[in-house]
Amino acid sequence: MVAGIVEExxxxxxxxxxxxxxxxxxxxxxxxxxxxxxxxxxxxxxxxLVAALMVAAYHYGGRGGEITHAWGSSPKEQFPTLHNYFAxxxxxxxxxxxxxxxxxCMSGWGRPLKSFFASRASRLLPAYxxxxxxxxxVFALPMVTYKALSPSxxxxxxxxLQYPLGVDRVLGVCWTLWAEVRFYALFALCVVLPGASxxxxxxxCAGWTLAAAITxxxxxxxxxxxxxxxxxxxxxxxxxxxxxxxxxxDVYGWxxxxxxxxxxxxxxxxxxxxxxxxxxxxxxxxxxIVLVVAFGFIAVAAIALGWLRWANWRWLTVAGxxxxxxxxxxxxxxxxxxxxxxxxxxxPSAETFALTIASMLALAWLMNRYVExxxxxxxxxxxxxMR
Numbered sequence: 001m002v003a004g005i006v007e008e009x010x011x012x013x014x015x016x017x018x019x020x021x022x023x024x025x026x027x028x029x030x031x032x033x034x035x036x037x038x039x040x041x042x043x044x045x046x047x048x049l050v051a052a053l054m055v056a057a058y059h060y061g062g063r064g065g066e067i068t069h070a071w072g073s074s075p076k077e078q079f080p081t082l083h084n085y086f087a088x089x090x091x092x093x094x095x096x097x098x099x100x101x102x103x104x105c106m107s108g109w110g111r112p113l114k115s116f117f118a119s120r121a122s123r124l125l126p127a128y129x130x131x132x133x134x135x136x137x138v139f140a141l142p143m144v145t146y147k148a149l150s151p152s153x154x155x156x157x158x159x160x161l162q163y164p165l166g167v168d169r170v171l172g173v174c175w176t177l178w179a180e181v182r183f184y185a186l187f188a189l190c191v192v193l194p195g196a197s198x199x200x201x202x203x204x205c206a207g208w209t210l211a212a213a214i215t216x217x218x219x220x221x222x223x224x225x226x227x228x229x230x231x232x233x234x235x236x237x238x239x240x241x242x243x244x245x246x247x248x249x250d251v252y253g254w255x256x257x258x259x260x261x262x263x264x265x266x267x268x269x270x271x272x273x274x275x276x277x278x279x280x281x282x283x284x285x286x287x288x289i290v291l292v293v294a295f296g297f298i299a300v301a302a303i304a305l306g307w308l309r310w311a312n313w314r315w316l317t318v319a320g321x322x323x324x325x326x327x328x329x330x331x332x333x334x335x336x337x338x339x340x341x342x343x344x345x346x347x348p349s350a351e352t353f354a355l356t357i358a359s360m361l362a363l364a365w366l367m368n369r370y371v372e373x374x375x376x377x378x379x380x381x382x383x384x385x386m387r
Contacts, residue, residue: 043308045320047299048099051092052323052330053357055173058089059331060338060353064281069145070338071349076281078349087282088292093176094234094268095296100180101238102245102300104187109196115384116192120184122380123324124160124177130371131328132157132170144336164225172331179228183235186226198250201243205236205256209263230271233264237297245304257297265293325372326364334360 060067061075061083068074076083108116132154139148149157149168156162157170163178190204212229240256247253269289274280302308334356342352 040312040317041303042313042316042320043303043311044099044103044300045323046311046316047095047303048323049319049326051095051099051296052327054089054092054095055327056089056330056334056357056360057086058092059172060086060334060356062086062089062282066146066335067338070335070342072339072343074281079353084282087284088288090272091268091289091292091296094231094264094293095299096176097179097183097231097234098238098241098296098300100183101235101240102242102304103238104184104235105191105196105201105239105242106245108187108192111192111196113188113193114386116188118380118383121383122376124180126375126379127325127328127367127372128160128171128177129158130367131325134329135170135332138333138336145339146332146335170332171328173327179231182226182228183231187239198243198246201239202252202256205239205260208232208236209256209259213263230267233260233267234296236260237264238300241297241300241304244301248305257301261293261297264297265290268293321368321372322361322364324364325367326360329363329367330357330360333363 061079062085064074064076071078075086079086104120107119111119136148136154138144139146148154149170153162153168154170156165156167157174160174160177160181162169163175169175186208187204190207191200194200208227209232211223212227212232215223215227216229237257237260240253240260243250243253244257269286272284272289273286275283275286337356337359338352341347341355342349347355
């Protein structure tokens with residue numbers, strides 16, 4: 001499902017930078033005031049990396065397809081026991097979406113639309129452009145057995161709109177970025193443009209939840225593209241958790257989180273529970289799927305409530321910074337590394353897996369250091385100056 005799956009995640013949101021709480025304007029008279037928290041949420045950065053590693057485990061050992069060619073045999077044979085657990089790693093995408101809902105509500109609160117757009121575009125695009133070009137260049141090498149896309153398709157991929165346009169994808173994870181972009185657009189139009197407030201955010205969450213349910217019942221492709229019912233509960237749940245972060249006694253915030261979890265686990269089980277398929281790569285249990293989804297909500301809730309404030313190590317900020325570029329490049333370039341190490345050098349499966357993860361993290365560090373750090377602020381400044 002994830003090449004099919006991973007994703008600023010990314011994710012995003014996976015696919016977002018390490019955050020601090022944005023200043024929030026004073027609430028209107030009917031709204032409950034909330035203390036302003038200044039601490040950096042480093043635990044959220046760590047959770048991003050955990051979600052990315054879950055997805056990587058899925059791609060390297062939790063499914064068949066192209067990765068079978070990289071290993072030389074099915075990952076079932078490489079990881080006779082672990083492949084059943086790796087198969088749950090695709091749910092790291094749902095965890096990313098919950099994180100994204102939390103972070104986007106935080107970063108969009110009190111920010112004008114132009115600033116919000118500049119922040120999101122400058123955060124997503126530089127590493128994404130480099131990842132597309134890098135994967136295309138590596139796949140074009142004579143010694144690499146994977147087929148590169150045509151120049152035309154590669155150029156379309158640079159727009160991040162290849163998925164809805166039906167163009168072949170350079171990055172398998174880009175479908176998650178397309179979901180993120182649609183969430184950003186909905187949040188920008190409904191919350192950032194008119195001005196964020198607790199009441200407006202609550203109405204946004206309630207309206208989107210209802211619209212997603214209607215979309216599911218109506219079976220209309222256009223509505224499905226706009227309201228994406230399968231992923232909406234995770235973004236909405238993250239937004240609800242930000243309300244809880246602002247005020248842990250916010251009954252509406254808790255209600256949004258509860259409803260989002262109940263609906264989200266339904267979609268996750270419906271999409272990933274494959275008990276009826278005798279040829280399935282691995283048989284996930286419905287309980288296992290629900291537990292992983294619950295982990296995502298509970299982990300972000302623990303961060304929102306301040307229970308993980310003690311996890312304030314500086315290396316977590318680095319981990320958060322590496323997550324997005326790692327998420328972008330790990331799948332396809334990971335195939336190349338797996339084949340070189342396992343078949344080319346004859347390394348055992350466990351060592352190959354660990355070294356592939358390490359090499360992709362090293363590449364992510366290089367991308368963060370030499371692409372994101374210099375280009376992100378320049379692109380943000382250029383976009384912020386536009387009228």
